[in-house]
């Protein structure tokens with residue numbers, strides 16, 4: 001999964017490079033517009049955000065990304081965290097599948113600087129991840 005996302009990000013950068021090259025060599029206005037359109041869609045789908053897992057909280061606790069983007073969860077300490085889709089709307093957090101969100105089931109962190117990518121989020125909406133170990137360790141992901 002992480003390899004696929006890495007390849008996707010590399011392809012996105014290559015697309016931007018190709019668009020930039022064709023723009024500088026393009027003689028007509030029509031070609032320039034086409035290059036700009038390609039660049040814009042690449043930057044939107046390549047959107048991603050870093051979220052730190054602190055001792056018992058996410059930082060930031062809410063993050064906004066573009067549709068098609070991902071989040072990089074990075075463990076700031078050696079604390080163990082187990083992350084899942086869920087909700088905390090009725091008090092205590094509980095596991096709950098979220099339609100339109102990537103499935104996250106017992107995603108475990110146990111070493112400092114450990115990084116795992118969740119995504120892509122291809123559906124606009126508000127999604128939630130929480131830590132099963134630490135009550136109140138909740139993350140809201142807003143996809144636009």
Ligand SMILES: [Cu+2]
Nearest residue numbers: 081131133134
């Ligand atoms: Cu935790």
